[in-house]
Amino acid sequence: MANIKDVAERAGVSVATVSRVLNGRSPVAGTRERVLAAVAELGYRPNVVARALRTARTRTLGLVISDLRNPFFTELADAVEQEARQLGYSLIIGNAGESPEQQDDHIRTLLDRRIDGLLVSSAGTGSAMLGEAVATGTPLVLLDREVPGVAAPCVRAEGRSALTELAAHLAALGRRRPAVIVAPAGTPVGDERLESFRTALAAHGVPLPPERIGSSPDLRPEGGRQVMRRLLDLAEPPDAVLATDNLMALGALDEVRARGLRVPSDVALVAFDDVAWFAHLDPPLTAVAQPTRELGRAAVHTLLERIEGREAPSVLLPAHLVRRRSCGEPPTD
Amino acid sequence: MANIKDVAERAGVSVATVSRVLNGRSPVAGTRERVLAAVAELGYRPNVVARALRTARTRTLGLVISDLRNPFFTELADAVEQEARQLGYSLIIGNAGESPEQQDDHIRTLLDRRIDGLLVSSAGTGSAMLGEAVATGTPLVLLDREVPGVAAPCVRAEGRSALTELAAHLAALGRRRPAVIVAPAGTPVGDERLESFRTALAAHGVPLPPERIGSSPDLRPEGGRQVMRRLLDLAEPPDAVLATDNLMALGALDEVRARGLRVPSDVALVAFDDVAWFAHLDPPLTAVAQPTRELGRAAVHTLLERIEGREAPSVLLPAHLVRRRSCGEPPTD
DNA sequence: TCCGGGCGTGTAATCGATTACCTGACCGGC
C-alpha cells in the first residue's frame, strides 16, 4: 500500500506538503492539485495507525456492553455505533455476557488500544477495571447502569413517568394485585424501577406487598420464569406482573402459558424495554419503552464532551409506556 | 501513561532489553526481574498503536455484518467475537443494516485501520469495496453469504439435509400444499434454500408450484407479512409455509393471526435460523437451526489461515431441523 | 597467553504520519 512518501515523490514535493494538503492547511493551487492527482493515481489512504501514534488520538471509542444478545442492548449498541460513525469515530464493541471478568478483560484490551473514550454498561455491580480506566485518564461514560463509586457521568432512562402512567392504566383496568419481577439484587436500575412503581401504585391506593416482589437470579428468561412460578403459586396470585427486563418477561410468559393460563385474561404482563419482538408476540406486549436511539446519541455526545476536556453532566431521558394488549385493552392505534 | 523508556530508566537498562523481556527473548534472570519489577511499579502496558505501526500487525479483525438487529446475525457476531478474543484478536464490528453503501463505508474504515483480516456477511449483491479489499491484499473471508465475483473463501451453513428432513416431516403430517417465502431476488442463499426444498419435496411427490413461491421485498417482518398475505389469498392457500429468514417468519405469523387463523391447525410455519425467541412464541416455532457458534469459530479460523498466508477452503456446515409445535407435532423433548 | 565463540545488552534505524522551525523567493515601501 502506498504511503505518504510515495505520494510526495510522485507529486515532486515533500511529505510535509502532502500532509498539509490532506489536512487542509496552506499549499497553493498548483501544488495542491499535483498532490491530489498523485493521491488519486496511487489510491493513497493515510495510515491511521501512524497518525494515531503521532497525534495520540485514535478516533476510536470503546463500548463494553453487558449482554449483546439481549435485544435491548443490541439496539443500544447499534444506536451508539451509528452516532459514533456519524461523528467520525470507529467503535470497538466488547460483549461482557453479564460477566464482570469478561468485562474487565475487554476494558483492559480497550485501554491498551488507547481508545479515545470508553462507554460501559456495566455487568454485575461494577468491576476493578472501571477504576483503572478512570485512573489512566481515559474519558469514561456509564451507559444504562450506574456504578457506585465510579466518578463518571451516566446516561440512562428513568421510568418514573412511564410507571406512573402504567399504574393508572392498571388501576383503570381494575387490576388490584400487581407483582414485580426485579433484576438480581444489587442492580441499581432494578431497585429504582421497583420504587417508582410502588410509589405510583400507592397513589391509586394499591399496595405492593413483599411477597409479590420476586428477585430473579439472572437477567434471562429462565430466571423470570422461576419467579413467575413462585408468584402464581401464591394463595392470592397477582393479576398483573411487571418484569423489569425484556428477557425475564419472556420467561414469565412461558410459565403462564405452561399452566394453561392466558394473558391478559388471567394475568396482565408488562415488560421493561420495548424490543421489536414484543409487537409480534401473542398477545402483543405492553411495555415501558426506553428511548434507545436517543440514549445512544446522548452517550456518544457526553463522551465527546469529556474527550474534549469539558465537564459533562449525567443524562436522564424519560421512558414512555407503549400500550398493547397484554393488560386487556385494545391498542390505541 | 508510562512508556517503555520510563520502564527502561527505572530498571536501569535499555529499551531494547525491556522489549526483549516482555516478548520472551534473551535476558538473564537478574535483569529480567528488575524489568518486571519496574513494569509492575509503573503499571506499564505496551502501546498497541506503536507496536502495530512497527510490526505492521494490528491484531485486530474487522467484521461487517449485514444486519446486527437481526438476531441471527447478533448471535453470529457474538460467536465471532468470542472466538477472536480467545485467539488474542480484537474485533471491530460494523453494522451495514442491509445497505451496500454503509457496508462500503465500513470496509473503507476498516482497511484504513489496517486490520489484519476482514469478515463480511455482505448486504445486497455485494459491493465495490469488497474488490478493493482483495486488491489491497487484506485477507478476506465471506460469512453466511457468497458474493459472485469475489475471490474469497465463504463460511456458511447448507440446508439440504435439514430441508430433506423437513420435507419428510411435513409429508408425514399430511401437508400437501407447501409454500416458501424467499429472500429478495438475487440473494444466493435464498435461491439455494428454495431449490433444496423443492428437490426434497419432490422426493415425496409433493410439488412446489410457482404461485406458492413468494419473494419478499426485504428481510424484515413487513416483507414476510406481505408475501403471506398473498399466499393466504390464493384460491388454494398453502397448508405449510417455510420462511427463509427468521424476521420474515415473524411477519408471516402476524398475518396468520390477524386473519384469525391458527398455527399449526390452519397453516404450519417453519423458519430458517433458530433464534432464541422462537422457543417463546406461541406456538414455539419449528426451525432450521444454523450452527451459529461453529460458523463463527470456523470463520475466524479460516481467516487466520489466510492471514498466515496459507490457502483456506470454503466451509459448509450442516444445519439441522429443530422440531417444535408449529407444524402440528408435539416437541420431541 | 591469545584467540574464538557465545551470550547479554546497548545503539540506532525503522514503521508512517504530523508539525515546529527554518529557508528562500518575492514584493512593497522608503
Place this chain on the structure above:
DNA sequence: GCCGGTCAGGTAATCGATTACACGCCCGGA
C-alpha cells in the same frame, strides 16, 4: 537599492515500540 514581511514549502524531530547489528565480556581450548 536595501530591508522587512509574507508565505510556500522543505528539513528533521517526534510519537513508542521492535529488531538488526555491534560491542564487550567471559570462558574454554590450544
